[in-house]
Amino acid sequence: MSECPFCSVSAENGFKIVWEDKEFIAFKDRKPVAEHHLLLIPKRHIVSVRSFTRNDVDFVKSMQAIGNRLLDDLGVKADMRAMGFHIPPFNSVDHLHLHVQALPYLPLRAPKFAVSRGWGPFSKGFGWFITPTQVIRTLERGRSVGVLPC
Template sequence: MSTQQTKPGCVFCNASAARGFNIVWEDDEFIAFSDRSPAAQHHVLLIPKRHIDSIKSLHQADVALVERMNEIGHSILDQLNVAKDLRRMGYVIPPFNSIYHLHLHVQGLPYTSALKSLMYQVSTGTGNNDKGFGWFVDIDQAIAILNKGHTVGVFAC
């Protein structure tokens, strides 16, 4: 995992209201802001303030970070009164992501269009795999994969 605090040229490093981000939640380690191009009725991006390239950069030692992001994401959706069955949280997997700074998509459905929903399709795993082929990993899948000592990728894992 990349452990540098910020990365030169990273759009999400040093995200702040002064830089045009609509901040919805923040603490010392994480910050959440409205997605500029929302795919769902509620669409927030939650990032660690410390630069981490992507979900592919994480390992078993990072499970606590992902679990904390899960807790924060649910807290944000609770504040927005999003029903449990209308929640989707996960990560787009490189090379299909648009920004190389770990960001959790925290969404309250419905999606704004069928086309936008395609980006966030969850591919269930079979056999020993928690996830099938796909460019989006649900946060619970990511936690299960990392807990097994594996890394998250586009292919089944």
């Protein structure tokens, strides 16, 4: 099994770090899909958004708040922001990472980040990308995150 590339994020390892505190680190995505495309990760290894429970709501809220601060610092207007997690098996790295983006997307890149709106008791419909707000609502309802409606 190979080592997790996000467990060794540092400038020395080729990452373009833009922000860091004791719990999280943010860096520029190596294959950006928008003018501003950052990844925010916890420093401790968490496999994915699927591992979250109701007890993790505050953790997701913290990630969302940091993402918004990063976009504030870049001068991105609220209606031009996108944030979300890919849901396994539709993720490229098995280390939790929040995509923090300024819209618009580059041509032909938006489908990878399509948000499926929920209905009725579901915070999210069928889809492989989920916003922090959808994760929070899902967990608060005692449900788990998945590709199917949750």
